[in-house]
Amino acid sequence: MFIATTSFALLGLASFTLVGSSPAAQYQKLDSRQVLDLPYQRCDTHNGKCEKRSTGFILDVGGNYTRISDAKIEKTFNGIKFNTPGPVVRGYLFDKDVNEYEIFRLKNRQFSFDVNIASVRCGYNAALFFSQMDVEDKPGTGYCDGQNVCNEMDIFEGNAAASAAVLHPCNATDKTGKCDPWGCGVNTNTHIPTLVGPKRHIDTQKTYTVTTQFFTSNNKVNGELVAVKQFASQGKKTVALPTLSIDYCNQQEAGNPYWNVTGEFPGISRSWDIGQVLIFAFWGSGGDSMSWLDGGLANPRCNQTLGKSATGEVTFANIKVDFIRKITVSA
Numbered sequence: 514m515f516i517a518t519t520s521f522a523l524l525g526l527a528s529f530t531l532v533g534s535s536p537a538a539q540y541q542k543l544d545s546r547q548v549l550d551l552p553y554q555r556c557d558t559h560n561g562k563c564e565k566r567s568t569g570f571i572l573d574v575g576g577n578y579t580r581i582s583d584a585k586i587e588k589t590f591n592g593i594k595f596n597t598p599g600p601v602v603r604g605y606l607f608d609k610d611v612n613e614y615e616i617f618r619l620k621n622r623q624f625s626f627d628v629n630i631a632s633v634r635c636g637y638n639a640a641l642f643f644s645q646m647d648v649e650d651k652p653g654t655g656y657c658d659g660q661n662v663c664n665e666m667d668i669f670e671g672n673a674a675a676s677a678a679v680l681h682p683c684n685a686t687d688k689t690g691k692c693d694p695w696g697c698g699v700n701t702n703t704h705i706p707t708l709v710g711p712k713r714h715i716d717t718q719k720t721y722t723v724t725t726q727f728f729t730s731n732n733k734v735n736g737e738l739v740a741v742k743q744f745a746s747q748g749k750k751t752v753a754l755p756t757l758s759i760d761y762c763n764q765q766e767a768g769n770p771y772w773n774v775t776g777e778f779p780g781i782s783r784s785w786d787i788g789q790v791l792i793f794a795f796w797g798s799g800g801d802s803m804s805w806l807d808g809g810l811a812n813p814r815c816n817q818t819l820g821k822s823a824t825g826e827v828t829f830a831n832i833k834v835d836f837i838r839k840i841t842v843s844a
């Protein structure tokens with residue numbers, strides 16, 4: 514996450530309301546021990562069948578529970594929907610059977626999900642990302658990211674105007690190193706603004722699918738991570754973002770004082786060998802507050818159609834890990 518570390522000190526995940534699946538359902542208080550079922554599909558099994566993982570969503574318990582939040586966390590069909598009325602809402606995927614964080618290792622794999630960010634305005638950031646947190650930590654605790662000492666791979670940080678995928682490598686996997694707080698990334702608003710956005714080819718006013726592929730040097734899980742490629746699909750249409758490759762990052766990050774001293778691709782590659790935790794978050798304060806992501810109010814999209822300060826809700830659904838499949842970019 515591209516956000517000052519100090520912001521997380523403000524975490525105030527006081528109490529939560531849980532909305533039932535029908536809009537008329539009664540709101541319930543959700544405290545730190547309550548979780549939502551959030552299974553996902555693992556289709557990289559050797560018998561070729563998809564396995565439904567028995568995972569759940571658990572809120573971060575690191576906040577200050579004396580603060581009252583109006584966050585709505587709602588179970589949807591195969592997914593989760595939430596907002597942030599406060600500074601930030603954050604939660605994690607954990608394995609319900611063993612009560613530990615679900616650990617993902619995505620080298621030579623692809624990771625996909627459906628997202629609906631139609632109502633998430635400029636200046637807000639609805640995120641689905643990975644960080645190399647400790648599996649030993651109790652679910653709901655132990656947050657860390659690339660702003661401090663943990664390797665982080667942002668799959669999706671976005672709103673209706675823009676989304677980014679960003680690598681934040683560290684030069685160690687044991688929290689003793691330095692990480693790149695800026696990261697090397699791609700952004701739909703910067704790189705493919707005519708292809709992804711409100712009323713664009715991939716219309717961010719509707720649900721679409723984000724697929725991210727993790728290529729290795731030998732096309733096996735034990736190879737070095739060498740490229741990360743992301744696609745956005747909607748109906749029969751698929752577009753690609755520029756590939757996050759070693760060459761791309763070395764060029765793109767020439768002015769980034771952190772990239773070349775904090776591990777680069779080998780750093781993030783080592784962290785995927787250990788495994789990363791899946792994190793959901795939503796934060797921001799509208800206006801220009803997420804200008805690194807959406808260009809701020811100077812961006813016509815933000816200024817006109819999407820420039821309101823109201824915060825929306827994000828839905829992430831149909832999460833799936835699979836072997837790398839051939840994806841054809843199409844009109």
Ligand SMILES: *[C@@H]1O[C@H](CO)[C@@H](O)[C@H](O)[C@H]1NC(C)=O
Nearest residue numbers: 522524525576577578579580
């Ligand atoms: C929690 O918030 C209350 C009220 O703002 C404050 O007095 C208290 O010190 C906070 N506690 C922690 C642990 O941050």
Ligand SMILES: *[C@@H]1O[C@H](CO)[C@@H](O)[C@H](O)[C@H]1NC(C)=O
Nearest residue numbers: 683684685689690691774775
């Ligand atoms: C990580 O980078 C920092 C800052 O550049 C350096 O001081 C430290 O020695 C490096 N650690 C490793 C394990 O390379």
Ligand SMILES: *[C@@H]1O[C@H](CO)[C@@H](O)[C@H](O)[C@H]1NC(C)=O
Nearest residue numbers: 766767768769770771773774
């Ligand atoms: C890292 O990149 C900077 C330019 O951003 C350059 O001055 C420096 O020499 C590089 N360091 C290494 C270790 O390659």
Ligand SMILES: *[C@@H]1O[C@H](CO)[C@@H](O)[C@H](O)[C@H]1NC(C)=O
Nearest residue numbers: 809810811812813815816817
């Ligand atoms: C918003 O757009 C209008 C017209 O396109 C422009 O005049 C105005 O300066 C913009 N506002 C900001 C804050 O960029």
